[in-house]
Amino acid sequence: xxxxxxxxxxxxxxxxxxxxxxxxxxxxxxxxxxxxxxxxxxxxxxxxxxxxxxxxxxxxxxxxxxxxxxxxxxxxxxxxxxxxxxxxxxxxxxxxxxxxxxxxxxxxxxxxxxxxxxxxxxxxxxxxxxxxxxxxxxxxxxxxxxxxxxxxxxxxxxxxxxxxxxxxxxxxxxxxxxxxxxxxxxxxxxxxxxxxxxxxxxxxxxxxxxxxx
Amino acid sequence: xxxxxxxxxxxxxxxxxxxxxxxxxxxxxxxxxxxxxxxxxxxxxxxxxxxxxxxxxxxxxxxxxxxxxxxxxxxxxxxxxxxxxxxxxxxxxxxxxxxxxxxxxxxxxxxxxxxxxxxxxxxxxxxxxxxxxxxxxxxxxxxxxxxxxxxxxxxxxxxxxxxxxxxxxxxxxxxxxxxxxxxxxxxxxxxxxxxxxxxxxxxxxxxxxxxxxxxxxxxxxxxxxxxxxxxxxxxxxxxxxxxxxxxxxxxxxxxxxxxxxxxxxxxxxxxxxxxxxxxxxxxxxxxxxxxxxxxxxxxxxxxxxxxxxxxxxxxxxxxxxxxxxxxxxxxxxxxxxxxxxxxxxxxxxxxxxxxxxxxxxxxxxxxxxxxxxxxxxxxxxxxxxxxxxxxxxxxxxxxxxxxxxxxxxxxxxxxxxxxxxxxxxxxxxxxxxxxxxxxxxxxxxxxxxxxxxxxxxxxxxxxxxxxxxxxxxxxxxxxxxxxxxxxxxxxxxxxxxxxxxxxxxxxxxxxxxxxxxxxxxxxxxxxxxxxxxxxxxxxxxxxxxxxxxxxxxxxxxxxxxxxxxxxxxxxxxxxxxxxxxxxxxxxxxxxxxxxxxxxxxxxxxxxxxxxxxxxxxxxxxxxxxxxxxxxxxxxxxxxxxxxxxxxxxxxxxxxxxxxxxxxxxxx
Numbered sequence: 001x002x003x004x005x006x007x008x009x010x011x012x013x014x015x016x017x018x019x020x021x022x023x024x025x026x027x028x029x030x031x032x033x034x035x036x037x038x039x040x041x042x043x044x045x046x047x048x049x050x051x052x053x054x055x056x057x058x059x060x061x062x063x064x065x066x067x068x069x070x071x072x073x074x075x076x077x078x079x080x081x082x083x084x085x086x087x088x089x090x091x092x093x094x095x096x097x098x099x100x101x102x103x104x105x106x107x108x109x110x111x112x113x114x115x116x117x118x119x120x121x122x123x124x125x126x127x128x129x130x131x132x133x134x135x136x137x138x139x140x141x142x143x144x145x146x147x148x149x150x151x152x153x154x155x156x157x158x159x160x161x162x163x164x165x166x167x168x169x170x171x172x173x174x175x176x177x178x179x180x181x182x183x184x185x186x187x188x189x190x191x192x193x194x195x196x197x198x199x200x201x202x203x204x205x206x207x208x209x210x211x212x213x
Numbered sequence: 214x215x216x217x218x219x220x221x222x223x224x225x226x227x228x229x230x231x232x233x234x235x236x237x238x239x240x241x242x243x244x245x246x247x248x249x250x251x252x253x254x255x256x257x258x259x260x261x262x263x264x265x266x267x268x269x270x271x272x273x274x275x276x277x278x279x280x281x282x283x284x285x286x287x288x289x290x291x292x293x294x295x296x297x298x299x300x301x302x303x304x305x306x307x308x309x310x311x312x313x314x315x316x317x318x319x320x321x322x323x324x325x326x327x328x329x330x331x332x333x334x335x336x337x338x339x340x341x342x343x344x345x346x347x348x349x350x351x352x353x354x355x356x357x358x359x360x361x362x363x364x365x366x367x368x369x370x371x372x373x374x375x376x377x378x379x380x381x382x383x384x385x386x387x388x389x390x391x392x393x394x395x396x397x398x399x400x401x402x403x404x405x406x407x408x409x410x411x412x413x414x415x416x417x418x419x420x421x422x423x424x425x426x427x428x429x430x431x432x433x434x435x436x437x438x439x440x441x442x443x444x445x446x447x448x449x450x451x452x453x454x455x456x457x458x459x460x461x462x463x464x465x466x467x468x469x470x471x472x473x474x475x476x477x478x479x480x481x482x483x484x485x486x487x488x489x490x491x492x493x494x495x496x497x498x499x500x501x502x503x504x505x506x507x508x509x510x511x512x513x514x515x516x517x518x519x520x521x522x523x524x525x526x527x528x529x530x531x532x533x534x535x536x537x538x539x540x541x542x543x544x545x546x547x548x549x550x551x552x553x554x555x556x557x558x559x560x561x562x563x564x565x566x567x568x569x570x571x572x573x574x575x576x577x578x579x580x581x582x583x584x585x586x587x588x589x590x591x592x593x594x595x596x597x598x599x600x601x602x603x604x605x606x607x608x609x610x611x612x613x614x615x616x617x618x619x620x621x622x623x624x625x626x627x628x629x630x631x632x633x634x635x636x637x638x639x640x641x642x643x644x645x646x647x648x649x650x651x652x653x654x655x656x657x658x659x660x661x662x663x664x665x666x667x668x669x670x671x672x673x674x675x676x677x678x679x680x681x682x683x684x685x686x687x688x689x690x691x692x693x694x695x696x697x698x699x700x701x702x703x704x705x706x707x708x709x710x711x712x713x714x715x716x717x718x719x720x721x722x723x724x725x726x727x728x729x730x731x732x733x734x735x736x737x738x739x740x741x742x743x744x745x746x747x748x749x750x751x752x753x754x755x756x757x758x759x760x761x762x763x764x765x766x767x768x769x770x771x772x773x774x775x776x777x778x779x780x781x782x783x784x785x786x787x788x789x790x791x792x793x794x795x796x797x798x799x800x801x802x803x804x805x806x807x808x809x810x811x812x813x814x815x816x817x818x819x820x821x822x823x824x825x826x827x828x829x830x831x832x833x834x835x836x837x838x839x840x841x842x843x844x845x846x847x848x849x850x851x852x853x854x855x856x857x858x859x860x861x862x863x864x865x866x867x868x869x870x871x872x873x874x875x876x877x878x879x880x
């Protein structure tokens with residue numbers, strides 16, 4: 001089963017690159033949705049069966065795979081934007097940086113003092129790599145919606161790490177993580193709305209006019 | 214000392230008072246009506262009565278009691294307790310908050326201020342409850358939590374009228390300075406809890422040879438000095454007191470400032486022995502605060518700002534008492550310790566009483582005439598006779614004149630200084646010898662200042678048409694003032710009543726002064742003071758009676774003052790407050806830096822013109838603001854990091870993360 005889990009993780013790592021490399025926002029959202037579904041299935045593979053686990057898996061699939069992507073798609077339609085045209089860092093460079101970060105994550109994870117039963121898995125490097133890719137998206141994109149996507153990718157990275165921490169994750173931890181995600185998306189939703197209204201565009205680089213002199 | 218967990222009646226009374234104070238925040242949250250406001254005020258008054266009983270009982274009970282709260286906080290358990298020292302500071306808290314809450318019903322009625330009354334009442338209750346908790350907290354964390362709640366409670370209640378820009382500015386200045394003070398307190402409590410326990414040490418349990426003793430002294434002086442309004446850390450005080458609603462000013466000046474004094478006394482009580490320079494520093498700072506505070510007060514045109522500067526002056530007198538006590542401790546003179554600390558603590562109570570009385574009186578006057586400018590008022594005494602007589606009582610008390618209470622506490626400080634001159638040696642003699650004329654100067658200038666205020670505001674005739682209206686304050690505003698004036702009179706006429714209370718509180722500061730009621734009575738001639746005050750009061754009463762009897766049958770006629778033959782006198786030709794104080798302001802010109810605008814008058818028929826004078830907050834505008842400006846310019850390169858570009862902020866985080874990863878991998 002761990003072999004299948006590793007394969008799924010590799011797939012989600014590849015999805016990171018899809019998100020980094022595409023200029024079409026709707027496509028990136030779909031990619032993140034797929035990543036969410038993959039990660040939602042993961043707990044079922046690594047932990048023994050229980051009804052609690054079923055609840056967790058269903059909840060994650062619903063939140064990460066359907067509800068949040070659907071909300072973002074709605075926001076995209078409302079704001080009428082399809083592409084991220086002028087990223088701060090070009091697509092090729094982000095891809096290269098993503099690759100560098102991913103390899104750095106593998107190097108770093110190899111040096112971490114992990115529990116022996118975890119040291120063979122790629123959970124830790126995959127988690128760190130996904131986190132860093134999320135950061136990269138957050139940083140390199142201009143549109144607020146792309147930044148929400150970056151935030152989601154980051155959250156996925158944290159989620160992968162969380163899979164390791166407890167054998168059966170307590171509901172509270174899981175609920176907390178999901179709540180966190182929801183709040184993040186809400187905040188970004190408000191930011192998007194306000195930037196749109198204030199500047200008639202979703203360009204976050206315009207925010208610097210708000211700074212205090 | 215009783216064991217933790219055992220609740221003694223005194224402690225139970227005080228805890229009940231805290232709960233009632235906290236409950237007074239609730240009624241207006243449910244229903245915004247005049248009835249809710251009255252219920253809320255009644256809860257506060259009830260809390261004050263219960264609390265005062267508990268505090269007086271604790272003052273006569275030399276033992277300290279404490280209670281461990283079943284409440285797990287980080288850094289150890291929370292503990293509240295009561296000892297005579299805390300109880301003495303609880304007295305003004307309960308008396309002033311109760312009176313102010315009652316006054317608020319008439320001063321800020323729910324019908325007239327429907328939008329702000331809920332907020333004001335809520336934060337008044339919160340402020341009262343947190344003040345009580347500050348004094349009763351026995352460990353650093355609970356103390357800091359209550360301290361912060363107190364700061365926020367007073368911030369929100371002082372900015373009640375936040376549609377005015379000056380109120381918002383005053384609030385922000387207060388918020389910044391109080392938090393700077395709190396930052397220093399964090400340092401203080403980390404130093405104190407260096408051995409790992411956040412509980413307060415017992416009285417006289419630390420040695421001044423403690424390597425951190427001097428650091429503890431300096432942090433306590435700065436951290437609590439900001440709250441107490443000690444010069445030169447007083448910059449927030451004048452604008453905050455002037456901008457708050459009057460009954461909040463009364464609490465801030467009467468009680469919140471005293472929390473700074475409480476903090477200092479409490480921290481100094483931890484030390485068994487102190488070096489001489491501690492007392493000397495406090496004495497000198499007290500002299501500066503006293504003299505400079507009253508000099509600034511002389512130059513003010515705003516009634517509440519003037520009272521605020523008098524708070525600084527009185528904090529100066531309190532600090533002088535504390536300084537004398539610490540010098541006594543350093544030189545081993547029990548009499549100086551007793552006189553200085555008893556004077557300091559009694560003046561804490563006295564200043565709370567008469568300054569609250571004056572602020573409430575000022576509130577009634579401002580309510581009636583609709584301005585805070587002294588030079589626009591006049592003749593208020595005819596329209597508000599009761600307020601005028603109560604204000605007069607407060608003025609006499611604050612000037613330290615017999616027969617009221619200010620005289621009693623000031624004479625204790627004088628006697629402490631004389632002891633220092635007569636029986637000490639070395640530099641202590643010089644300092645205490647210098648303190649006596651400084652205290653006398655403060656008293657004299659205060660008399661001049663209150664002659665100016667009372668004469669301009671209450672006597673004469675109204676100076677302007679639009680501020681000539683108004684009527685006597687309603688009963689629920691007069692009763693609290695009457696209560697405060699009554700306390701002033703009782704302490705002034707029968708000072709021996711407070712001697713046992715003071716002796717108890719002084720023993721809480723230093724255990725070697727336990728059972729010193731007899732010593733205090735022998736050092737201070739309470740009987741003579743009482744005799745003098747009583748006979749003076751009798752003379753005044755008899756004199757008034759005689760005058761009233763003689764003039765009651767006469768016919769009254771009103772005529773303008775003879776103006777040396779000038780044909781068209783106007784009320785504006787009366788002596789103004791500015792002109793009255795002009796000579797004294799001139800003496801202190803180097804300090805006060807008055808800004809005058811007086812155009813030159815030319816020709817035989819000059820055109821209409823204006824004269825204006827203004828005294829700014831010199832320390833703030835001449836010292837702190839230029840310094841901050843300098844700091845602002847010098848830190849310009851760092852401010853480039855704060856550019857408002859979200860992506861680069863995220864880049865900072867990413868770079869930090871990657872650097873950390875690389876460092877970990879390489880190590």
